[in-house]
Amino acid sequence: MPKVLSRNEQEISTEDDVVVFRRKVRALAQQRGFDPFATAALTTAASELARNVLVHAARGLGVLEEVNDGRRSGLRLELRDEGPGIVDVERALAGGFSTAHSLGLGLSGSRRLVDDFQLESTVGVGTVVTVVKWARF
Amino acid sequence: MTRGSIPILRVGSNLIVSVQRDLHDAIAEAFQEDLLVTIEKDGATGLLIDISALDMVDSYVARVLADTGRMAKLMGTETVIVGMRPEVAATLVRMGYTMAGVRTALNVDEGLIVLARRGRK
Numbered sequence: 001m002p003k004v005l006s007r008n009e010q011e012i013s014t015e016d017d018v019v020v021f022r023r024k025v026r027a028l029a030q031q032r033g034f035d036p037f038a039t040a041a042l043t044t045a046a047s048e049l050a051r052n053v054l055v056h057a058a059r060g061l062g063v064l065e066e067v068n069d070g071r072r073s074g075l076r077l078e079l080r081d082e083g084p085g086i087v088d089v090e091r092a093l094a095g096g097f098s099t100a101h102s103l104g105l106g107l108s109g110s111r112r113l114v115d116d117f118q119l120e121s122t123v124g125v126g127t128v129v130t131v132v133k134w135a136r137f
Numbered sequence: 138m139t140r141g142s143i144p145i146l147r148v149g150s151n152l153i154v155s156v157q158r159d160l161h162d163a164i165a166e167a168f169q170e171d172l173l174v175t176i177e178k179d180g181a182t183g184l185l186i187d188i189s190a191l192d193m194v195d196s197y198v199a200r201v202l203a204d205t206g207r208m209a210k211l212m213g214t215e216t217v218i219v220g221m222r223p224e225v226a227a228t229l230v231r232m233g234y235t236m237a238g239v240r241t242a243l244n245v246d247e248g249l250i251v252l253a254r255r256g257r258k
Contacts, residue, residue, distance in 0.1 A: 015161050015162045015163060016161075018161070019159055019161060022193065026192070026193070036222075036223070036224040037223075037224045037227055037228075039224070040192065040193060040222075040224035040225060040227070040228045041224075041227075041228050041231065043192075043193045044193055044194075044195050044228045044232070047193060047195040047197075048195055048196060048232075051195070051197060105196040105232055105233060105234055106196065108232075108233065109196060109231075109232030109233055109234065110232075112231050112232055112233065113228060113231055113232060
């Protein structure tokens with residue numbers, strides 16, 4: 001498990017919270033030397049995942065952590081909610097599938113933008129998505 | 138951001154808007170409606186949307202932009218999206234969103250050339 005160097009938690013229950021969360025992600029990525037492409041990728045993933053929380057669960061938590069696995073430093077995002085959960089995870093990850101009239105790219109798209117993607121979802125309990133992006137130099 | 142706060146400039150028969158801030162839910166619809174009303178009022182035949190100030194375009198914002206172009210098209214006005222940053226283009230394609238059917242150009246100058254060519258046909 002990578003070492004966690006810092007941790008910031010934020011409630012996500014409004015559109016403004018989504019904006020604030022992704023701005024925090026952008027600021028930290030830039031501060032930590034992420035190039036513009038990696039910064040845009042992680043910021044966009046943060047936006048998609050935080051919006052998913054808002055749309056599907058109405059509220060949840062966004063966690064932003066600085067991590068280091070001994071070789072590389074990176075940023076880890078964790079988005080957790082106590083919403084309805086995902087009935088068909090495989091289908092949700094396949095993309096082009098949407099239960100909320102979006103483009104259906106939230107999960108599948110975010111997965112393609114990060115280095116590590118984990119999803120745990122239990123129907124009636126909630127969903128936790130954890131992603132990591134490593135800095136490139 | 139309140140309704141009407143994204144300035145819409147008129148250049149010849151074209152409208153130019155420069156999106157400077159996040160187009161999130163609260164302002165996206167107002168942005169679209171303002172544009173459509175102005176297109177009708179000014180009789181604009183072309184619409185140029187400059188997104189060079191946007192450092193992030195997620196699938197939601199991409200859809201707002203593409204929908205705006207489709208709405209304008211139904212009225213008979215061509216839309217060109219200009220100034221997409223390299224990291225934004227890379228991110229959208231990696232996500233699987235190519236904005237198919239949306240006309241784009243490198244910058245405002247190139248966008249105006251695209252619209253002018255279209256106008257002569």
